[in-house]
Amino acid sequence: MSDQTLLKVTDLQRHFPFREVQGLRMVRATVKAVDGISFTVKEGQTLGLVGESGCGKSTTSRLVTRLDEPTGGSIEFGGRDITHLKEHELRDIRRDVQMIFQDPYSSLNPRQTVGAILSTPLRVHGLHQGKEKARVQELLELVGLNPEHINRYPSEFSGGQRQRIGIARALAVEPKLIIADEPVSALDVSIQAQVMNLLAKLRNELGLAFIFVAHDLGVVRHFCDQVAVMYLGKIVEYGDKKKIYEAPEHPYTQALLSAAPDINVARGIAPKERIRLIGDVPSPIDPPSGCRFRTRCWKAQDICAQVEPPLLSATTEESTRAFREGGVHLQACHFPEVKTDLVAEVPA
Amino acid sequence: MLTYILRRLALALSVILATLVSAFLLFFAGPSDPAQAMCPETRCNATRLAAITKSLGLDKPLTVQFFDYFRGLFVGRDFLYAGDTVHCGAPCLGFSFVTRRSVNDELFTRFPNTVVLALMAAVVFVTVGVTLGIIAAVRRGSAADRGLVGASQVLGSIPYYVLALLVALYPVILWNVLPQYSAISAGVGPYFMGMLAPALILGLVTSASYVRYTRNSMIETLSMDYIRTARSKGINERTVLFKHGFRAAMSPIATILGLDIAALLTGTLITEQIFGVDGIGRRGLAALKSFDLPVIMGTVLIGAVVVVIMNLVVDIAYSFIDPRVRLS
Amino acid sequence: ANNGTPGGTNGTGGKVDQAGAALDPNAKGPAPEIPGAKKGGILTVPYTSTPANMDPSDQFYQDTAVIFSLTNRALTTYVSRDGKQVLVPDLATDLGKQSEDGLTWTFTLKDGIKYEDGTPVKAADIVFAAKRSFDPDLAANGPTYQREFFKGGADYQGPYKGDKNWKGVEAPDDKTVVFHLEKRFETLPYFVSFNQFTPIPEAKDKKADYQLHPLATGPYMFDKYTPGTELVLKRNPNWDPATDPARHNYPDGFHFKWGVDTIKTQTAILASNGDDATSLNWDPIDSSLIPQIEGDKKAQFEEGPSSCVLMVNLDARKIPLPVRKAIAVAWPFDSIHKAAGETTHSFSPASTIIPPQIAGHLDYTAEAAPGFKMNGQGDGNADEAKKMLAAAGYGPDKPFELIYYYTNDDDIAQKVNQVRKQKLEAAGFKVQDIGVPNAERRKLVGDPKGKYNMLQSPRGWCFDWPSADSIIPPTFGTIALSQGGTTFGNFSDAKIDAEIKRIQQLSITEQGPEWGKMDKWLTENYLLAIPDNNDKGNSVFGTKVKNVHNNPNKGMPDLTDVWLDS
Amino acid sequence: MAWARLKRDKVAIICSVIILLFIIVAIFAPLLVSLEAVDPITKVKADVGTVHTELVDFNGLPTVGASSAHWLGVEPRLGRDLFARWAYGARPSLIIGFVAAFASTIVGVTLGLVAGYLGGLADKIISWVIDFFLSLPILLLVLAVIPIMQKRLAAGGDLTPEETSTIRFWVLIVILVVFGWMGLARLVRGEVKSLREREFVQAARAIGVPTRSILFREILPNLVGPIIVSASIAVPAYITYEATLSYLGAGLVEPTASWGRTIADAQNLFATYPLWLWPSVIGLSLLVLALSLLGDSIRDAFDPTSRR
Amino acid sequence: MTATVNTISTQSSEARDPGDVVLDVSDLSVAFPTEEGVVKAVSNLTYQARLGRTLAIVGESGSGKSVSSMAVLGLHNPKRTQITGSIKLDGIELVGAPASTFQRIRSTKAAMVFQDPQSSLHPFHKVGKQIAEAYRAHHKVSKQVALKRAVEMLDLVGIPNPQRRANSYPHEFSGGMRQRAMIALGLVNNPKLLIADEPTTALDVTVQAQILDLVNDLQKEFGSAVILITHDLAVVAETADDILVMYAGRGVEKGSAKEVLAQPSHPYTYGLLQSLPSHSEDLEELRAIKGTPPSLLNLPNGCSFHPRCEFKSQVDGDACWTVLPEWRATLGLTNREIRCHLADPVATLKHDEGER
Numbered sequence A: 001m002s003d004q005t006l007l008k009v010t011d012l013q014r015h016f017p018f019r020e021v022q023g024l025r026m027v028r029a030t031v032k033a034v035d036g037i038s039f040t041v042k043e044g045q046t047l048g049l050v051g052e053s054g055c056g057k058s059t060t061s062r063l064v065t066r067l068d069e070p071t072g073g074s075i076e077f078g079g080r081d082i083t084h085l086k087e088h089e090l091r092d093i094r095r096d097v098q099m100i101f102q103d104p105y106s107s108l109n110p111r112q113t114v115g116a117i118l119s120t121p122l123r124v125h126g127l128h129q130g131k132e133k134a135r136v137q138e139l140l141e142l143v144g145l146n147p148e149h150i151n152r153y154p155s156e157f158s159g160g161q162r163q164r165i166g167i168a169r170a171l172a173v174e175p176k177l178i179i180a181d182e183p184v185s186a187l188d189v190s191i192q193a194q195v196m197n198l199l200a201k202l203r204n205e206l207g208l209a210f211i212f213v214a215h216d217l218g219v220v221r222h223f224c225d226q227v228a229v230m231y232l233g234k235i236v237e238y239g240d241k242k243k244i245y246e247a248p249e250h251p252y253t254q255a256l257l258s259a260a261p262d263i264n265v266a267r268g269i270a271p272k273e274r275i276r277l278i279g280d281v282p283s284p285i286d287p288p289s290g291c292r293f294r295t296r297c298w299k300a301q302d303i304c305a306q307v308e309p310p311l312l313s314a315t316t317e318e319s320t321r322a323f324r325e326g327g328v329h330l331q332a333c334h335f336p337e338v339k340t341d342l343v344a345e346v347p348a
Numbered sequence B: 001m002l003t004y005i006l007r008r009l010a011l012a013l014s015v016i017l018a019t020l021v022s023a024f025l026l027f028f029a030g031p032s033d034p035a036q037a038m039c040p041e042t043r044c045n046a047t048r049l050a051a052i053t054k055s056l057g058l059d060k061p062l063t064v065q066f067f068d069y070f071r072g073l074f075v076g077r078d079f080l081y082a083g084d085t086v087h088c089g090a091p092c093l094g095f096s097f098v099t100r101r102s103v104n105d106e107l108f109t110r111f112p113n114t115v116v117l118a119l120m121a122a123v124v125f126v127t128v129g130v131t132l133g134i135i136a137a138v139r140r141g142s143a144a145d146r147g148l149v150g151a152s153q154v155l156g157s158i159p160y161y162v163l164a165l166l167v168a169l170y171p172v173i174l175w176n177v178l179p180q181y182s183a184i185s186a187g188v189g190p191y192f193m194g195m196l197a198p199a200l201i202l203g204l205v206t207s208a209s210y211v212r213y214t215r216n217s218m219i220e221t222l223s224m225d226y227i228r229t230a231r232s233k234g235i236n237e238r239t240v241l242f243k244h245g246f247r248a249a250m251s252p253i254a255t256i257l258g259l260d261i262a263a264l265l266t267g268t269l270i271t272e273q274i275f276g277v278d279g280i281g282r283r284g285l286a287a288l289k290s291f292d293l294p295v296i297m298g299t300v301l302i303g304a305v306v307v308v309i310m311n312l313v314v315d316i317a318y319s320f321i322d323p324r325v326r327l328s
Numbered sequence C: 001a002n003n004g005t006p007g008g009t010n011g012t013g014g015k016v017d018q019a020g021a022a023l024d025p026n027a028k029g030p031a032p033e034i035p036g037a038k039k040g041g042i043l044t045v046p047y048t049s050t051p052a053n054m055d056p057s058d059q060f061y062q063d064t065a066v067i068f069s070l071t072n073r074a075l076t077t078y079v080s081r082d083g084k085q086v087l088v089p090d091l092a093t094d095l096g097k098q099s100e101d102g103l104t105w106t107f108t109l110k111d112g113i114k115y116e117d118g119t120p121v122k123a124a125d126i127v128f129a130a131k132r133s134f135d136p137d138l139a140a141n142g143p144t145y146q147r148e149f150f151k152g153g154a155d156y157q158g159p160y161k162g163d164k165n166w167k168g169v170e171a172p173d174d175k176t177v178v179f180h181l182e183k184r185f186e187t188l189p190y191f192v193s194f195n196q197f198t199p200i201p202e203a204k205d206k207k208a209d210y211q212l213h214p215l216a217t218g219p220y221m222f223d224k225y226t227p228g229t230e231l232v233l234k235r236n237p238n239w240d241p242a243t244d245p246a247r248h249n250y251p252d253g254f255h256f257k258w259g260v261d262t263i264k265t266q267t268a269i270l271a272s273n274g275d276d277a278t279s280l281n282w283d284p285i286d287s288s289l290i291p292q293i294e295g296d297k298k299a300q301f302e303e304g305p306s307s308c309v310l311m312v313n314l315d316a317r318k319i320p321l322p323v324r325k326a327i328a329v330a331w332p333f334d335s336i337h338k339a340a341g342e343t344t345h346s347f348s349p350a351s352t353i354i355p356p357q358i359a360g361h362l363d364y365t366a367e368a369a370p371g372f373k374m375n376g377q378g379d380g381n382a383d384e385a386k387k388m389l390a391a392a393g394y395g396p397d398k399p400f401e402l403i404y405y406y407t408n409d410d411d412i413a414q415k416v417n418q419v420r421k422q423k424l425e426a427a428g429f430k431v432q433d434i435g436v437p438n439a440e441r442r443k444l445v446g447d448p449k450g451k452y453n454m455l456q457s458p459r460g461w462c463f464d465w466p467s468a469d470s471i472i473p474p475t476f477g478t479i480a481l482s483q484g485g486t487t488f489g490n491f492s493d494a495k496i497d498a499e500i501k502r503i504q505q506l507s508i509t510e511q512g513p514e515w516g517k518m519d520k521w522l523t524e525n526y527l528l529a530i531p532d533n534n535d536k537g538n539s540v541f542g543t544k545v546k547n548v549h550n551n552p553n554k555g556m557p558d559l560t561d562v563w564l565d566s
Numbered sequence D: 001m002a003w004a005r006l007k008r009d010k011v012a013i014i015c016s017v018i019i020l021l022f023i024i025v026a027i028f029a030p031l032l033v034s035l036e037a038v039d040p041i042t043k044v045k046a047d048v049g050t051v052h053t054e055l056v057d058f059n060g061l062p063t064v065g066a067s068s069a070h071w072l073g074v075e076p077r078l079g080r081d082l083f084a085r086w087a088y089g090a091r092p093s094l095i096i097g098f099v100a101a102f103a104s105t106i107v108g109v110t111l112g113l114v115a116g117y118l119g120g121l122a123d124k125i126i127s128w129v130i131d132f133f134l135s136l137p138i139l140l141l142v143l144a145v146i147p148i149m150q151k152r153l154a155a156g157g158d159l160t161p162e163e164t165s166t167i168r169f170w171v172l173i174v175i176l177v178v179f180g181w182m183g184l185a186r187l188v189r190g191e192v193k194s195l196r197e198r199e200f201v202q203a204a205r206a207i208g209v210p211t212r213s214i215l216f217r218e219i220l221p222n223l224v225g226p227i228i229v230s231a232s233i234a235v236p237a238y239i240t241y242e243a244t245l246s247y248l249g250a251g252l253v254e255p256t257a258s259w260g261r262t263i264a265d266a267q268n269l270f271a272t273y274p275l276w277l278w279p280s281v282i283g284l285s286l287l288v289l290a291l292s293l294l295g296d297s298i299r300d301a302f303d304p305t306s307r308r
Numbered sequence E: 001m002t003a004t005v006n007t008i009s010t011q012s013s014e015a016r017d018p019g020d021v022v023l024d025v026s027d028l029s030v031a032f033p034t035e036e037g038v039v040k041a042v043s044n045l046t047y048q049a050r051l052g053r054t055l056a057i058v059g060e061s062g063s064g065k066s067v068s069s070m071a072v073l074g075l076h077n078p079k080r081t082q083i084t085g086s087i088k089l090d091g092i093e094l095v096g097a098p099a100s101t102f103q104r105i106r107s108t109k110a111a112m113v114f115q116d117p118q119s120s121l122h123p124f125h126k127v128g129k130q131i132a133e134a135y136r137a138h139h140k141v142s143k144q145v146a147l148k149r150a151v152e153m154l155d156l157v158g159i160p161n162p163q164r165r166a167n168s169y170p171h172e173f174s175g176g177m178r179q180r181a182m183i184a185l186g187l188v189n190n191p192k193l194l195i196a197d198e199p200t201t202a203l204d205v206t207v208q209a210q211i212l213d214l215v216n217d218l219q220k221e222f223g224s225a226v227i228l229i230t231h232d233l234a235v236v237a238e239t240a241d242d243i244l245v246m247y248a249g250r251g252v253e254k255g256s257a258k259e260v261l262a263q264p265s266h267p268y269t270y271g272l273l274q275s276l277p278s279h280s281e282d283l284e285e286l287r288a289i290k291g292t293p294p295s296l297l298n299l300p301n302g303c304s305f306h307p308r309c310e311f312k313s314q315v316d317g318d319a320c321w322t323v324l325p326e327w328r329a330t331l332g333l334t335n336r337e338i339r340c341h342l343a344d345p346v347a348t349l350k351h352d353e354g355e356r
């Protein structure tokens, strides 16, 4: 793990314009799917992206892989600005940044054999010319599949196996960064763990950096170094895993963590005090003014409606503390809740 | 909604305009020479041909002809005829080359017959097709299902004009069980009775495809989760089938229906021809034979307008049928 | 009027009575009662074609002529006497008076003639109608004799665009109509039987809309008229039978329906259920129904000659006479008629140019080669034709090429062409058949400079009145050719022209036999066109329709004589 | 998989056999016709084109019936051999049905792919064209256009009967294609629009696969099902359409033998001389029926949820 | 069929008090004949649901959870389904019962909340009407009265502004609201049994928490029996009283929810728990169950789980391959049953856990 910044995302924006009918009029509106987010990923590091449905996780992934073009902000990869590169200029980037998709069923072309699926990236990038088949078999082995299955169709595999094929495809071009958009959400409970293990193994062996999108907080906790919590197209809290999970400062993060049911209840551990949020996530078409979470926040006050809280360290005055802890922890709330006992835990 | 309709109307208008332009280019700028067709065979000479060409207005430059036609459609136009100006109000489709009568008169007086025929046929195919389709869907896989679907297939495979001719000859003319077509001038009763035979055969043959549409749509609907929900409420099966299943199954059929009626309105040609129904299809066919360009143009235009309007109606109706569809 | 349908011949059609054009200047109304005839009922007449319009000035076709015979009277008309058509005065008191030089004709109107609305008919109305027939819009489809013969007719544009006071036709008073001619027109009395000379009061003229209700002078008047669809006629209360030598009015009314399907209509009429028993159809009998009308439904069918003669037209400029004769020998009359869907009821074979019902018709049968009669029958003799070709210097190595246009967008024409081609090739000809769409073919075959060497226009000729001066001059003379048209043979020959001119100077009654002789002379010496057949008219009618007779001038039934049994 | 399902479908098998029989008849028509005996009157074997007016009477009705020389008798008026007309008549139906279906499938798929994948202006234009074509009163227009097309193609030249009928033949196919591609284009467009959002397409893009490869290698193979289904429905539809146009006089012309033309010719004599009309009606109906049932089976095989 | 420990003798009587058995499923098998073969979706399933208690049925996708509970409401197409065994709902035998019986018990005795509320509500009918319809199917009341009842129910499940919302179409609702509406629909006739089939799978975590709270609250209020179908063990831990773990159409373990999750005694349950990330928070590697679930067309002989079972070597002989294990009480645990050949599963699993 070097300290080299691999990916730097600054103020990234993706607004989808569309037309909507309101009463008798047609109005133009925009879905602010991603609305100014910044983060960095260093080589070999894993960033987790969590948040509820529709908060912009997938959009972010698609922007970073440049499957979609941002409407604002910038993406730097390996020091190069790739924000608005054209498709043909992206070729190199396509080798370095790969994606693993959520749905192992729809992410593999049902009409192609595993061999064809895996050799496509090799062919496109002219890798291992003449020895594609060997490389494909190698890849299959790498993800724990039988190399003899090269001529089978995806439908002949189970969900977990298919997800492995998807992973192998991403690995084929030997990327530096993999964006995994909910790679295990669609898998059965008993298979999830297999795939998680595979990803962890590959990360360690190949020194890959990951952006790992999930809504299962447990999985993220298991897999990531840093976590960004998103709400309605914004990052509301961002920091090292330990801090986010153990000392969440933003009310939304707290609510999210408390809402996740805990199996340990069965073992006699008292259930967490559950923060009950009222209502649903507002629409990204017309997000609330000021702090976007305020409509569901129990702490909301007048200022929340007027001023949009920036993503800051809750304890700027104690920046030394953040430094001492050797980690980042930013949040965007006017009234963050700083857990002081954690400070005590940190060795001086 | 209003903007939507306006936008759709604009689109519809653009389609009609395109039809207009292409039909005009096709016919007027086409290689056929209607003046030649008008010119009495053995006595046709150059002067006579020129006179006819002039009288039909075919001597003017094409752009002028088109502009005149176009203007006629929207603001009406004046024709010089027998030294007189004859006004033809908008939408003016011109004057028939052959009968020298206004195409509007020629077509709009006949259009009602086509409409009546199409609507009567629609009643037949909707009731017959939908009923049988539902039966087939509910009895899915049974002998009744197979029989109905098979019979509809067979019916759909026999050349329509042969069927129609047999119906026109046997029950109508020879056995005298169904009355022959007579114009509305002969009385409303005989008129509708006379429409019965053509409407029945047209409707029955068309119903063949409705049996299948309905069946498939119904089967698909019955496999939806909300049907399961309806059942789980403990309401009786008939309510499930009709209030829940049929209601949802009908909306795609309603779309097809709208378009089919439009198609019928422009395509009852064979039926009209065989049963002698005096509709625009038959008129159009006659016009084709005599190169009567304004009448052909008029028929094509009316056809396009009908289809476009039906499309629009279907779209708008659909949004009322299915609350999920927002007009956007 | 002309007739474009292909015709044919076979052996069984019997000879038509020598009808002869009789004139009876003294005929008086009323027409004699028909024994047994009853009054009442509506005769329904459904048929396939659709008249373009009902404007009297625009009429030239047989179907509308029959309809107008019920509603409108002209200066003269015909009556049928013993199967012969006799020209009689109708609105006029006689058949016209000719001036010394033959260039002025005067007709006097009968007294007491009224329109359906009761207003009296005036001579000026006939003059107005005559002028109206010059309007290029209103009378686009009408005849053109008036342009040729009337003084100043060539350029006259009718009363709307042209000079209102044009002097070609005049009415010096309410009873007198005077025609001024450019040149002699001995058969003018025939011409003024046309609907162009039925009176139209100028005050009631609605131009394009006049056709919606032309004012009646005959026994019936328009009741309901839907252009292109149907016409209902009812009795005209202001018709006075005493003035009319030609018309009866037995049925209460008539109902014409247009654009019907032939087979359905004829099948229905033969079955005679309900209204079909009082229906009449004059389309050619469908071949599928022949067993019926030759069997137990014989009484419901009537046939007779029409005004048309059909010929095989040759371009004598391009085909030498010996080869023309070889063609006549090789010509597959029977096969062509079969292929064309003709039946024994649709034509009778012809050996002459002038049909038998015309006065002066000379019955002769020429021979193309010794023993090979040109009687429009048989299927050609390939061997003999080959011999004749060889004699003319043509053989397999140097075949004579026949070039003609045929219609390639009409099924029957295509079939006929196949038969024709196969048979002509069998007879040693080389055939170049050029397919073009019908409208175009008409242009091409009407052009004397066309690429063809046979089958140019005209295909045949339908006389406009029963005198051969409406047949031979326009089809064999040089005039049509010099005007840029085509003729039988496309041949200009001073001898023929001189002969035509000579006969035309004769009086109407003298002309007949002379034309007959010329007919034979033309075929035997020139063979510009091979006589093929005379068209027949058919009528199929319900069991209650009585007294249906074919009018040999029209090939249609005389509706003025029909009555209905109840 | 679909194939295996199809093979188990009895109806599909029977239909395929029937269709195959017709194809065999069409291909081997000359051979089959040559099996007929020599006609005792004409002294020759019958063929598809030669007229024998000596075999019909003056009213055009055949004087000979069905015999070893003429298995289905001879044609009224022209005396051509009806079995030959029938066997050869299968050809245009099959050729037009399959060729037009093939061509319109290609057009529809291409335009649908382009519209669906590129979206934006291309989509707007193509969708508009689809709307436009769908709004035309097709039958009447086709009836009007065919002679015009024929004339344009002839380009003023003089045509022999054979040239005429060949031109007509191809004009007819072109017309069927021009007016027949919209349904499939619409379907493909919709499918592509949804496939485009499918993750495997995204994956291909993420890998850097060029657009053309995505269209033809990734997306197109997934449309095989709907395309085959729509083509299998198109074949009988085109066959019917050809027959209808021929019936209305805007289809094939002499001397081409075609069922549609025979039906048009023979319809009036259906009772007087049934041998003329019915073989073609039966041939056409059976072929269309078999093709549509097979089409159904194919759809079922490709989309098992829609089965009986 | 093996006798279960807590079978109540008087099953014909109606369940009234908390703890009474409302639903008694015994030896239930559901099979679907298909072209590929017979899909044995549920085999020999036995369980009970009691008033006032929540029974969780867990298992992975395709293990037969939905199929078995839909059999209770008779929602399978009788022509295409083979159902054997016995389902007694409040004393009424439902296997082989006529359609009219099902019509009567649906919604009144047992109701179901389906997995996907988006597709389970009729898109063309207003929400209020759909709820009212269920009420009117069992009560002879006017439309207005039924609609009022529907509004009450919507209010009860916490939909704000219920009067207005009753007049909305389902697509105008958010996911959470739709699920609430489904619950309102399920409860409108006060059923004794509410089957919630994965009621929160399609929902966000925060909304899921709301819905689960709601179900719990409502159960307390109505005192009915609830069957909660899910594959999320954490949800079970927080909400269920009893648990039934299913694998490949069969029950493999049942008992009190908390106990089972705290101390699983079937290797499959054990494996599931082990593979949860929350269980092994800081481990580099999760302990996954190897292999994939079997095809229902072709179930393995013997214990269905044996191909994936790590402990089959600890069973003597070839019992795991050949003998289908019957329900038996777990050695050393009360109130627990499993279907496993292991002699002392508790000890075996404990040993295994200690090892890693």
Ligand SMILES: Nc1ncnc2c1ncn2[C@@H]1O[C@H](COP(=O)(O)OP(=O)(O)OP(=O)(O)O)[C@@H](O)[C@H]1O
Binding pocket: A016, A018, A031, A032, A033, A034, A051, A052, A053, A054, A055, A056, A057, A058, A059, A060, A215, A284
């Ligand atoms: N092409 C698009 N056009 C319009 N809106 C879009 C588009 N793509 C995404 N959105 C909207 O942007 C928002 C964010 O979507 P995104 O898919 O990134 O969410 P997500 O966090 O990945 O959600 P999930 O957990 O459901 O996958 C949503 O409201 C979505 O409706």
Ligand SMILES: Nc1ncnc2c1ncn2[C@@H]1O[C@H](COP(=O)(O)OP(=O)(O)OP(=O)(O)O)[C@@H](O)[C@H]1O
Binding pocket: E032, E034, E039, E040, E041, E059, E060, E061, E062, E063, E064, E065, E066, E067, E068, E231, E296
């Ligand atoms: N009508 C049917 N015909 C054939 N197989 C069926 C049918 N219904 C269900 N199955 C099969 O039965 C098995 C059990 O399905 P079931 O829906 O009960 O699983 P589940 O445990 O509810 O899974 P999930 O968690 O995905 O909802 C599945 O393999 C399914 O494919």
Ligand SMILES: [Mg+2]
Binding pocket: A057, A058, A059, A181
């Ligand atoms: Mg997402």
Ligand SMILES: [Mg+2]
Binding pocket: E065, E066, E067, E115, E197, E198
């Ligand atoms: Mg389920």
